Amino acid sequence: MGVAHPPMFDPADPVLGRLRDLCLAYPEAYERVSHGRPNFATARSFCWYGGSQRIDGVWVPHDAAILIRPDPEDEPALRQDVRFFVPAYLGVHGWLGLDLGVDTEWAEVAELIDASYRVTAPARLVRTLDA
Numbered sequence: 001m002g003v004a005h006p007p008m009f010d011p012a013d014p015v016l017g018r019l020r021d022l023c024l025a026y027p028e029a030y031e032r033v034s035h036g037r038p039n040f041a042t043a044r045s046f047c048w049y050g051g052s053q054r055i056d057g058v059w060v061p062h063d064a065a066i067l068i069r070p071d072p073e074d075e076p077a078l079r080q081d082v083r084f085f086v087p088a089y090l091g092v093h094g095w096l097g098l099d100l101g102v103d104t105e106w107a108e109v110a111e112l113i114d115a116s117y118r119v120t121a122p123a124r125l126v127r128t129l130d131a
Contacts, residue, residue, distance in 0.1 A: 005036035008063065009050055015064055015100050016049050022110055023047050026117050027125045046120040047113050051087040051097050062087070065099045066109060068116035 009016060016038060023029055023040035032039050038049040048067035053060050067087050070078050078084050078096055087097040098112065118126050 007033065008036040009038055013064075015104075018106065019047070019049055019066065019100075019109075022106075022113050026121070027128045028121075029117070042117075042121045042125055044120045046116045048087075048090070051090070053085050053091070053097070054088050059088070062097055062099055064101065065097045066112065067095050067097045068112045069093075069095055069119045070112065071115040071119060074115065 019038075019040075020031060023046070024031065026042070026046075028042045029040055029046070030042075032041065034045075034048075037051070039045050040047040040049075046069065049065075050061075050063045051065055051067045052062060062085065065085075065087075067090055075094070075096070079086075083098055085097045085099075087095055091097075098109070100109070114129075118129070
């Protein structure tokens, strides 16, 4: 039996609220808490709120960030963009992180979430978006 992770977020965080609105608008999307962080999923996860990265052996928190799976065509460019980081644990599986702040371009966030949903969701759900 594993040890439960403590919550690492404020449920009333307005940034999380805005992210919820975006993520839960997708077909069959739901929210769960996994490893202490909000996670949005269908059959598989498509967006996390918050994460960390390990730099030179030191854990660097990114508590107000999204973690997404980018569209494979966009991934090389995003990896060159200094705003993105490779998150711990998920980075080896193609995930990228983006910190959210006062200058966040929510249209860009929505596009990243859309791409991540399309990469991770079952094909039948992606077809409903395109119908």
